[in-house]
Amino acid sequence: MCTSIVEIVGAEGAGKGDEGWFSLTHAVVSYDHPHHALLEEAITIDFMSSALGPGARVAVELTLRSAKELSGALSRAITAAEREEAARRRRVQGQSHD
Amino acid sequence: MAYEGMIAERISINGDKNEPISAYAARPLGPGPFPGIVLIHHLPGWDEWYREATRKFAHHGYAAISHNLYHRAGEGKADDVAAKVRAEGGVPDAQVIGDTEGAVAWLRAQPYHNGKVGVFGTCSGGRHTFLHACHTKNIDAALDLWGGRVVMGKDELTEKQPTAPIEFTKNLSCPLLGLFGNDDRAPSPEQVDQHEAELKKHGKAYEFHRYDDAGHGFFYYDRPMYRVEQALDGWQKVFSFLQKHLAA
Numbered sequence: 050m051c052t053s054i055v056e057i058v059g060a061e062g063a064g065k066g067d068e069g070w071f072s073l074t075h076a077v078v079s080y081d082h083p084h085h086a087l088l089e090e091a092i093t094i095d096f097m098s099s100a101l102g103p104g105a106r107v108a109v110e111l112t113l114r115s116a117k118e119l120s121g122a123l124s125r126a127i128t129a130a131e132r133e134e135a136a137r138r139r140r141v142q143g144q145s146h147d
Numbered sequence: 148m149a150y151e152g153m154i155a156e157r158i159s160i161n162g163d164k165n166e167p168i169s170a171y172a173a174r175p176l177g178p179g180p181f182p183g184i185v186l187i188h189h190l191p192g193w194d195e196w197y198r199e200a201t202r203k204f205a206h207h208g209y210a211a212i213s214h215n216l217y218h219r220a221g222e223g224k225a226d227d228v229a230a231k232v233r234a235e236g237g238v239p240d241a242q243v244i245g246d247t248e249g250a251v252a253w254l255r256a257q258p259y260h261n262g263k264v265g266v267f268g269t270c271s272g273g274r275h276t277f278l279h280a281c282h283t284k285n286i287d288a289a290l291d292l293w294g295g296r297v298v299m300g301k302d303e304l305t306e307k308q309p310t311a312p313i314e315f316t317k318n319l320s321c322p323l324l325g326l327f328g329n330d331d332r333a334p335s336p337e338q339v340d341q342h343e344a345e346l347k348k349h350g351k352a353y354e355f356h357r358y359d360d361a362g363h364g365f366f367y368y369d370r371p372m373y374r375v376e377q378a379l380d381g382w383q384k385v386f387s388f389l390q391k392h393l394a395a
Contacts, residue, residue: 053296053303057234077234082191082270082364084226087371089362095230103223103231 054080064096064107074099083110092116152176153205155198160214160253163245168218170250171198173205179259182393185250185286186213187243187268187275189364192229193217196367204267207386209393210260214250216243216275239307240278247279251286261395263287267385270295270364273325274312280323281315288392290324290385293363295333298341316345322352324388326381328361328374356384 060076076096083091088110096107111119155173162168171193174181184204188197193215204211216238220231232238251264265288268276273294280289296303299311323346327339334342339357346353358365358377365374366381 055233055236057236075234077230079233081233082370084191084229089370089372093230095234097230097234099234102221103227106227106230108226108230 060096064098064105066105066107068104071098071101071105073097080113084108086110086112088112150176153202155202155205160212160249162214162218162249163242165249166219168215168246168249169193170212170214170253171201172210172212173202174210174259175205175208177259179210180261180395181208181210181259182261182389182395183251183254183257183264184209184211184389184393185247185254185264185266186211187247187266187272187279188213188216189268189270189272190229190233191270192225192232194225194229196369200267209389210254210257212250212254214246216246236305237307240275240309243275244279244282247275248283248285251283255285261393263393263395265290265389265393267292269293269366273297277319277323278312278315280321281312281318284320286321288322288324288389289319290326290388292326292366292381292385293328293331293334294325295331295363297334298338313342313345316342316351317349319346319349319351322388322392323354324384325353325355326384327355327357328363328365328372328377329357329359330362333363354384354388356381 056078058076060073062073063070064073073096079093080090091110093110098105153175158170158172159167160170186197186201197213201211201213217228217232220228254260254264264286266276266279266286267290269292273291274297276289277291277294277297297312329336343355361374361377362372364370364372366378367373
């Protein structure tokens, strides 16, 4: 299958590749031929830096089921993180009124 | 016992707009003349399978060249380079046609060449093979192996891939061989039907072979989609087709 399922998003943060840590510029999510996983198609995720060469890449190839579980875990972690951040903002605002 | 030997090496050729791009060339030792074959690599990149396939054609008596469509993305492991190209939205169709014409010209300039050239590609390389064959009069045979997205919906068209290759069918300039798996979804059997109908409509010379119990990429012995019987038959079809159209 040659799909055109590709999602590209900007990414701020860092990834660890072959040559150590590097700053990310974007992430690419696709559903296509994996290079390594023994699957006909896989959800592939690449964390990359457009400023660096092709080797600046953190790659994973997942089954659809694993990708769904990862997506759920990300959503739950993000929801919890946003709750935490909101509580912290309230604490900071409370202190500034004291 | 006949002497048998081969030379296989990485070289530089002039690609689209005369830009230098890397390529891997293999041929039997000896003066020739050898028929030529250009291999257009697949979406996973200019990788080991394509090096092996290039040497396979040389083993069968062809002067073979596989040019690197991803050269401009930089040096690196094939999978990393392919990922970088995907992140950039792929390579432009027009550039692929220019790069492939450069590989054909390189073959035609070699003193051991017999004057005939075929173009072979799998996956996206199959699509590119058909596309190139509709934009040149410089080749004698085209081999599209499970090329997806020859038929494209309007929502799939991009600046880099502005026209569905099927639209160019009337300009196909040489005989076409197509090998497809009936379990494939890109191209689906229905899309292969559409492509075949268009070839018939324009009176083009073609041979399509469709395999049951095979999906996409059934030649790739290192992937789960490998199907040994279908692959062996498919390779026979490839070499018979080339023998028919590239003998001097």
